[in-house]
Amino acid sequence: MENKVRKTNTVADIKKAFVTLISKKGIREINVTDITRAAGIGRGTFYTHFTDINDLLETIESELLDQLSTDINAVIPDAMDWLMVDKGEGVPAPFILETLNNFYQNREMIAALLSAHGDPYFLGKVKQIIFADLNETLKKLDNDISVNDNIPMDYAREFVIDEVMSIIVYWISKPEPEKPAEVVQTITKLQRTAPINIFTKQKGESDRE
Known part of the structure; x- marks a missing residue:
């Protein structure tokens, strides 16, 4: 022992x-x-x-990615329900919250790996796991959902994941990242707002008169 x-x-x-x-x-x-x-x-x-530095790196990343895959797989049934719900209700995607929780638990290691000094391929490995699970969900709902404005499914998927991952990378790289429950609400609000409408001009004195 x-x-x-x-x-x-x-x-x-x-x-x-x-x-x-x-x-x-x-x-x-x-x-x-x-x-x-x-x-x-x-x-x-x-x-x-x-055996060497590469073995250490691969071991660490494999452990992190295996746990992320396990966590996300656990919420796939909920993810299927989420894809069918009206996003105007502000319901956060289960896979996003699970990714946030996973990253937060391992924040120092993941922040290091995702940094400019870390592994340039690690983010791609994370996205592959999310893509695989999201694709599996989309296949099961193939007859029930469609992409708006005839946007190709692969582009729609890429856009959804990339916009979320860019925020997650920024969040986990902060010296003191907020708790996952707080960040997932911010992400949900951003997803409900068109990029062009995120920033608005505040009224000045001349506007108020």
Whole structure:
């Protein structure tokens, strides 16, 4: 039992050191020596758990993506209901809230991976998971829904995901991101407002007269 706890703590220390180093040096400039020094362990201890930096990165990302996929799959039935509801009611998409919750729980690591110093492919991996689940939902509702104004489905899907993900990336990168329940309401309001109508001019003195 003690060995298992020690192993868990060591792996956690390695991951924590990796996150810190991504922010300081950038993912491409990190080497094993940097990690062992930051984690306070020997090189042999690092290689007991990981073969190299890429193995560490792939392990971390796989764990994050597997958990995200599990979380989103759990709300797919609700996502199907959401696609059929009147969006004027301001009902947040279940997959958005689950993504926010998942990111918030792992915010330091995900913020590092999504940063300019992180993995440039990580966002694409996240989108692939969301695309896969959303596509599965759309297939099941193929006869019940259509895209407005004859917009091709693939473009509609891309637009919906991209606009949401850009906000999520901005949010999770903030020094102190708001709680998911608060951000999902902001996203829902933005989705209900056409981009051209988000900003409005405030009335000045001359307008009031």
